[in-house]
Amino acid sequence: MIPAPVIAAFHPPRRTLLGPGPSDVSPQVLAAQSKPIIGHLDPLFVGMMDEVKALLQYAFQTRNEMTLAISAPGSAGMEACFVNLVEPGEKVIVCRNGVFGDRMRQNVERCGGIAVTVDHAWGEPVDPAAVAAALAAHPDARFLAFVHAETSTGALSDAKALCALAKQHQCLSIVDAVTSLGGVELRVDEWGIDAIYSGSQKCLSCVPGLAPVSFSAAAVAKIKQRKTPVQSWFLDQSLVMSYWSGGAKRAYHHTAPVNALYALHEALRMLANEGLEQAWARHKAMHLLLRNGLDALGVQFVVAEPYRLPQLNTVYIPPGIDDVAVRSRLLQQYNLEIGAGLGDFAGKAWRIGLMGYGARQENIALCLHALQQELSVVI
Amino acid sequence: MIPAPVIAAFHPPRRTLLGPGPSDVSPQVLAAQSKPIIGHLDPLFVGMMDEVKALLQYAFQTRNEMTLAISAPGSAGMEACFVNLVEPGEKVIVCRNGVFGDRMRQNVERCGGIAVTVDHAWGEPVDPAAVAAALAAHPDARFLAFVHAETSTGALSDAKALCALAKQHQCLSIVDAVTSLGGVELRVDEWGIDAIYSGSQKCLSCVPGLAPVSFSAAAVAKIKQRKTPVQSWFLDQSLVMSYWSGGAKRAYHHTAPVNALYALHEALRMLANEGLEQAWARHKAMHLLLRNGLDALGVQFVVAEPYRLPQLNTVYIPPGIDDVAVRSRLLQQYNLEIGAGLGDFAGKAWRIGLMGYGARQENIALCLHALQQELSVVI
Numbered sequence: 147m148i149p150a151p152v153i154a155a156f157h158p159p160r161r162t163l164l165g166p167g168p169s170d171v172s173p174q175v176l177a178a179q180s181k182p183i184i185g186h187l188d189p190l191f192v193g194m195m196d197e198v199k200a201l202l203q204y205a206f207q208t209r210n211e212m213t214l215a216i217s218a219p220g221s222a223g224m225e226a227c228f229v230n231l232v233e234p235g236e237k238v239i240v241c242r243n244g245v246f247g248d249r250m251r252q253n254v255e256r257c258g259g260i261a262v263t264v265d266h267a268w269g270e271p272v273d274p275a276a277v278a279a280a281l282a283a284h285p286d287a288r289f290l291a292f293v294h295a296e297t298s299t300g301a302l303s304d305a306k307a308l309c310a311l312a313k314q315h316q317c318l319s320i321v322d323a324v325t326s327l328g329g330v331e332l333r334v335d336e337w338g339i340d341a342i343y344s345g346s347q348k349c350l351s352c353v354p355g356l357a358p359v360s361f362s363a364a365a366v367a368k369i370k371q372r373k374t375p376v377q378s379w380f381l382d383q384s385l386v387m388s389y390w391s392g393g394a395k396r397a398y399h400h401t402a403p404v405n406a407l408y409a410l411h412e413a414l415r416m417l418a419n420e421g422l423e424q425a426w427a428r429h430k431a432m433h434l435l436l437r438n439g440l441d442a443l444g445v446q447f448v449v450a451e452p453y454r455l456p457q458l459n460t461v462y463i464p465p466g467i468d469d470v471a472v473r474s475r476l477l478q479q480y481n482l483e484i485g486a487g488l489g490d491f492a493g494k495a496w497r498i499g500l501m502g503y504g505a506r507q508e509n510i511a512l513c514l515h516a517l518q519q520e521l522s523v524v525i
Numbered sequence: 526m527i528p529a530p531v532i533a534a535f536h537p538p539r540r541t542l543l544g545p546g547p548s549d550v551s552p553q554v555l556a557a558q559s560k561p562i563i564g565h566l567d568p569l570f571v572g573m574m575d576e577v578k579a580l581l582q583y584a585f586q587t588r589n590e591m592t593l594a595i596s597a598p599g600s601a602g603m604e605a606c607f608v609n610l611v612e613p614g615e616k617v618i619v620c621r622n623g624v625f626g627d628r629m630r631q632n633v634e635r636c637g638g639i640a641v642t643v644d645h646a647w648g649e650p651v652d653p654a655a656v657a658a659a660l661a662a663h664p665d666a667r668f669l670a671f672v673h674a675e676t677s678t679g680a681l682s683d684a685k686a687l688c689a690l691a692k693q694h695q696c697l698s699i700v701d702a703v704t705s706l707g708g709v710e711l712r713v714d715e716w717g718i719d720a721i722y723s724g725s726q727k728c729l730s731c732v733p734g735l736a737p738v739s740f741s742a743a744a745v746a747k748i749k750q751r752k753t754p755v756q757s758w759f760l761d762q763s764l765v766m767s768y769w770s771g772g773a774k775r776a777y778h779h780t781a782p783v784n785a786l787y788a789l790h791e792a793l794r795m796l797a798n799e800g801l802e803q804a805w806a807r808h809k810a811m812h813l814l815l816r817n818g819l820d821a822l823g824v825q826f827v828v829a830e831p832y833r834l835p836q837l838n839t840v841y842i843p844p845g846i847d848d849v850a851v852r853s854r855l856l857q858q859y860n861l862e863i864g865a866g867l868g869d870f871a872g873k874a875w876r877i878g879l880m881g882y883g884a885r886q887e888n889i890a891l892c893l894h895a896l897q898q899e900l901s902v903v904i
Contacts, residue, residue, distance in 0.1 A: 147586065147801070147802065148582070148583060148586050148587070148588065148714075149583075150583050150797035150798075150800060150801070151576070151579040151580060151583055151797060152797075153576045153579065153580060153790075153794055153797065155557070155791065155794065156557070156560075156573050156576070156787060156790050156791070157560070158560050158561055158562075158563045158569060158570070158573075158787070159561070159563070159569070160561045161561065161562075161563045161564070161567070163562065163563070163564060165564055167780060168562055168564065168565065168780055168783060170562065171561075171562045171784075176559040176560075176561070176562075176784075177559065178534070178535065179558060179559055179784065180555040180556065180558055180559035181535075181536070181537050181555075182537055182538070182539045182540065182550075182555070183537075183540075183542065183547055183549065183550045183555075183732065183733075184537045184538070184540045184542070184862075185540070185542060185544055185547065185862045186547065186733070187865075188540070188856070188862065189856075190537060190538070191537070194535050194537075197530070197532045197535070200530040200532065201530060201532060203527070204527060204528075204529050204530055207526065207527050208527070209527065217597060217598055217601075217734060218596060218597035218598075218601060218759065219596055219597075219759075219779045219780050219781075219782065220779070220780070221758070221759050221778075221779040222596075222597060222601075222759045222779075224758075224759075225757065225758055225759045229757075249758070252758055253758050255754075256754060256755070256756050256757065256758055257756065335527075345780065347780055353562065353782065353783065353784040353785070354562075354565070354780045354781065354782050354783055354784075355596060355734055355782030355784075355785055375634075375635060376635070377635050377636065377756050377757075378604065378608075378635065378756075378757060379600070379603075379604055379628070379631055379632050379635055380597065380598075380600050380601045380603075380604045398867065399600075400598045400599070400600040400601075401546060401547055401598050401599065401724065401726055401733045402598075402733065403598065403732065403733050403734030403785070404547060404732065404733055405550075405555075405558065405732040405733075405734075405785075405788075406732070406734055406782070406784075406785060408535060408537070409784075411532075411535050412534065412535070415532055415534065418529035418530060418531075418532065419529075421529065422526070422529070423526065477567070477568075483563075483564045483567065486566075488777065
């Protein structure tokens, strides 16, 4: 026998998570998650899943029947949208203004689609004019894919305008709302979004590991018309839906992550109780507080003011400041996590998240004071 | 605005879960899961992931470097094995003796492989002689895939003998250990298993939503020699490993399900503290207790004695008994869940699981007494 390793119980400290996600999870959600497990086909659990669906429909502002949580992280939600909708040889206009737009391209190509990219500088929002030109140049495109809130840069794109362009060109829209859902205005039905995915661990402040998704009637029709089977068995929505929408006759597909869904139920209930518009306003108000403080410290934002995400503040690391050393000290001395730069912004920017339960005044006070101390040497 | 639904907090009852999984989760594991969240790139979390890896290596009895937990349920673990290993046009011998063998076939076909099935009656173990014949008839086969413990029937197959056959024919073995890991003898290195996947919610008694996997050096070499990219971005192990094995330089791939991994860490620690051989012996002892009680009630097992899984007891529903009515009464009056039959066994059999934390004497007492009451009318 290979011997058993001797390992102590893990006792994490209480951190303040102001990075790009996961965000802080409230004690209320953690308590919901740790309730006793019941079976994934138990009538009580099935009833709870119906409630999760209704709450997700509210959060997405949609009446889409096909609204559910994928049993895996946001990147699996992204993959679920592409593998179900895009068939080999179909063309997708993919907007790239950060890491996640490029991940969309990789997904298109891995399921045999043809990706036509519309590229932007990092930190810029997607330009509707450039997208309109690409749609006009590619009349055979079937989809327009873009990121609503780019987690790698902190830029917000105009999802309403982009989806209207998609409709004009008979394209279905595929929207990444991982960081936007619950943090900024998002109206799936009103804006005509056809497929959308998010993550549980950003502005919903739930534990990571679930990906809310929603598909419009047009998207569902496209899935039903497929000539080829979906390449992923696990993410095949025609199979998954027999579990999520079967009512009393729910068919087993895979074992749902019961306790994580307890947490999502509670996190979405908190959002519904606060009210979506109130949550959007709170993120905005907290962002302004942080911005004022950062302005006073002379810290510069990467994204121009009209396109800044309130829930993800990307700022240039001031000259002379040691990126890794400062973030390590924040973590070790203040139990405060802020995010490193990603991709093009690695070593150049920090990402300060104010997401969901994390978007509170005491967190901004801690962050501004700690940054003031750490940056005081050179500022 | 679509209005917010008014939904009360969810308060599940305390059930005794003796179905095919999820199994009962101990209070200790639930408490670990609800500890405060920290970042998925936090050095403390990365250290905990190294411990999870060491604990998984112990549970699998392997020294495989590529041993980790996929951030999704067991069926995604299955898909991870097939999409990473099998390239389009490659032939896989797939043994079918229940639902999950057929799911393997579907996975092979969805990634462009050619599945050659070796079929058995439900409830039978995989027959090494039939497999040897198939391997001889298909010298171009690259893989042998089979289910160690069929969750749909309760039959245990001889993984050691089957993997030896695979080696003789220069095939890599792909093994489903969803229900076997932690419940019956399983030795990945000694038996020469090349790719193996399991689920967190069976004999590990962790919350559902994670899939432990392990790949041998030969499997890793096969992945590295791929001529085509893995069709799934989310499950691409070459990308995932840059997060799990990067040490200080861990690269971001997707946000790990932090709290579920806390739970897995604790569940695996409990297994290591008990000892694998002791856990196997406990499952066997509890099975014998249950079997004696069921024998006394005149309830018949589906699987012949030498191949019975101690952790999943599949029994015929006695004549004259209303399947749904009895299971509903067990749930409503005793808060006891036993499993329905699946596939060919729907309406014909029950599946009584004694998995992990659920394999305790008080649960067997409850189950036997409740069944005696419910079956007394006709027995």
